[in-house]
Amino acid sequence: MPRRIIDHRERDLTARFDHLQDEITRFSDLSVSDSFDSRFTKIDEIFDDIDRRRSDVEANPDVDPLYQRYLSKVLSAEANIAELELVLTHLELYSNHRDHSRDRICHVRNICDELTDSFGLTATCLPVIRENYSLLPLLDNEYYVIYIPRGQDIIPTTPILAHEVAHAILDQRSARSDQQSARSDDFTERFGELRRQMSTARAERDFYENWDYWYDELFCDVAGFFAFGPSYVCAQLHHLLTRRPYNIIRNVRVEDEYLHPPEALRAEVVTTLADEYLPDELLESLEHVRDEYTEHLERTINSKPSFYDQWVDDQLVDAVVSDAESVNDDLDNLCQHLLNGTDYDEAPDFEYRLKANQYWLDEY
Ligand SMILES: [Zn+2]
Numbered sequence: 001m002p003r004r005i006i007d008h009r010e011r012d013l014t015a016r017f018d019h020l021q022d023e024i025t026r027f028s029d030l031s032v033s034d035s036f037d038s039r040f041t042k043i044d045e046i047f048d049d050i051d052r053r054r055s056d057v058e059a060n061p062d063v064d065p066l067y068q069r070y071l072s073k074v075l076s077a078e079a080n081i082a083e084l085e086l087v088l089t090h091l092e093l094y095s096n097h098r099d100h101s102r103d104r105i106c107h108v109r110n111i112c113d114e115l116t117d118s119f120g121l122t123a124t125c126l127p128v129i130r131e132n133y134s135l136l137p138l139l140d141n142e143y144y145v146i147y148i149p150r151g152q153d154i155i156p157t158t159p160i161l162a163h164e165v166a167h168a169i170l171d172q173r174s175a176r177s178d179q180q181s182a183r184s185d186d187f188t189e190r191f192g193e194l195r196r197q198m199s200t201a202r203a204e205r206d207f208y209e210n211w212d213y214w215y216d217e218l219f220c221d222v223a224g225f226f227a228f229g230p231s232y233v234c235a236q237l238h239h240l241l242t243r244r245p246y247n248i249i250r251n252v253r254v255e256d257e258y259l260h261p262p263e264a265l266r267a268e269v270v271t272t273l274a275d276e277y278l279p280d281e282l283l284e285s286l287e288h289v290r291d292e293y294t295e296h297l298e299r300t301i302n303s304k305p306s307f308y309d310q311w312v313d314d315q316l317v318d319a320v321v322s323d324a325e326s327v328n329d330d331l332d333n334l335c336q337h338l339l340n341g342t343d344y345d346e347a348p349d350f351e352y353r354l355k356a357n358q359y360w361l362d363e364y
Contacts, residue, residue, distance in 0.1 A: 001057055001067060009074060010050070016081050017043060020088060027091050032124065035139040039084055046077045087138050090145045094126040101129060108148050111158050111352040115165040118227055118330050118349070123168045133157070135164040141175040144168055156363075158356045159228035159235035166223035169327055170216050183215065187319035194313055202251070207311060209252040213259040215320055221266055222324035225273045228353055229334045230282045233270050234360035237293045240266055244303035245296070248311060264297055264304075265312050269321065279335055288364050 021040060027033045053070035060066055098105045105127050112125035123142055125135075130147040137144055146164055149157065173182045191211060198204035225232045240263035249259055260266075271290055274283060330350070337347050337354060338361070344351045 001061060006071070006074065009078075013074070013077050013081060014047075016085070017047075017077075020081060020084055023088055024091075027095065030091065030126075032087075032091070032126070032138060032143045035143070036084065039080070039139070043077060043080050043084075046073060046080065049073050050077060090126070090128060090136070090138065093128045094145065097127070097129045104129070104148070104154055107154055107352075108146065108158075108161065111161050112146065112165055114349065114352050115162055115227060116168075118328055119165065119169060119223070121165070121168055121172070123165070123172070125165065125168075133160045133164050135167045135171075137168075137171050141172050144171075155355055155359050157235055157239070158352060159224060159232040160239060162224035162227040162232065163220040166220035166227075166324075166327065167216065169223065170219060182219075182323060184319055184323050187215070187316065187323060190313065190315050190319060194310075194316065197310075203307075206250050206252050209256075210248060210259045210261075210311070211316070214261040214265075217261050218266070218269055218317065218320045219324040221269055222273065222321050223327045225270050226277075226325060226328040226331045228356060229331055229338070230274065230278060230286055231353070231357040231360045233274050233286055234289055234364070235356070236270050237267060237289050241296070243300060245300050246304035246308055248305055248308065262308070262312070265317070267293055267297070269317060273321070273325075277331060279339065282335060282338060282361075285361050285364050 024033055024036050050070070050073045053066070053073050056066050057063075057070050094105075108127040109125065112127070115121075116123050116125070123144055125144050125146040126138075127146050127148050129150055132147065132149055134147040135144050136147070146161070148154070148161075170182060195204050195207055198207050221232075221236065224236070228235070242263060245263035245267070248262055249256060252259065271286075271293075274286060278286075330353075334350055334353055334357075336342075337350055338357055342350075342354065344354050347354065
């Protein structure tokens with residue numbers, strides 16, 4: 001057995017585990033730290049297994065499968081410790097940012113609370129300031145780190161938070177392993193039909209890989225629209241500005257993690273929802289921003305691949321929309337508040353959504 005190398009790794013892991021257990025006590029004010037206890041118990045058990053398997057190897061030093069079993073336990077301890085170390089890093093960032101940018105962090109926590117209530121979701125979001133919006137599940141599918149951008153006024157982009165929080169809906173469904181039930185039969189059947197129509201195996205795989213991500217992204221856009229109404233359309237159309245709005249990634253590789261839908265498609269989905277669900281008076285206030293976005297799309301139309309219309313299939317898009325539109329039924333009330341000019345303190349459940357809408361409706 002390569003004893004010195006493995007002894008070194010075991011000592012290293014023990015030290016990392018001790019450090020982790022010390023460090024987490026600094027966050028005992030956060031309820032997420034409770035979730036560490038069961039993880040620590042599990043790692044303790046893995047260390048016991050390591051000891052047992054090590055004795056087996058020492059008793060039979062020439063039996064390779066015993067050595068491999070022992071090694072796999074050591075690496076399993078390492079993976080479990082590394083996962084908790086990553087969580088610890090995020091708790092440190094959260095705590096640091098909470099101390100230094102208290103207003104920004106509090107504001108985002110409050111919006112996330114308003115949104116999780118509105119989605120009927122049990123989830124705690126811990127904001128961390130980064131370069132853009134994103135959601136990262138922490139432990140036990142109940143705690144999430146939510147990345148938020150630096151610097152600028154947070155109110156105009158807050159509708160994007162609804163998209164991120166909606167990712168937690170899908171994450172919790174997949175943790176309960178009913179992901180398939182989130183994707184309706186309408187979607188699955190049409191998806192299969194279109195896959196079979198692809199001209200090559202490569203195209204079929206690319207179509208599959210892209211739509212696997214697109215489904216979630218479009219689902220979250222739809223949920224965001226129903227939570228934030230007109231301000232979601234405004235925030236989204238300002239957010240989706242790239243040189244190639246029709247671009248679709250081909251020759252997908254394993255490392256291509258985020259296959260976002262083409263921006264032109266995302267814009268089409270939210271503006272179509274606006275046409276269908278917003279009262280005329282609110283719809284009119286979106287005209288200007290929509291005209292500008294249409295011009296942006298016209299001027300970048302050369303990014304449209306020949307297969308775009310085949311892949312961006314109406315029936316498939318409609319299926320995602322109908323899967324997602326029921327996650328939130330606040331839209332009518334929100335629109336009513338906007339039309340009535342309701343003040344925030346008269347509608348505390350809508351406070352942050354009213355603020356974001358007020359910003360955008362004043363802007364246009
Ligand atoms: Zn997303």
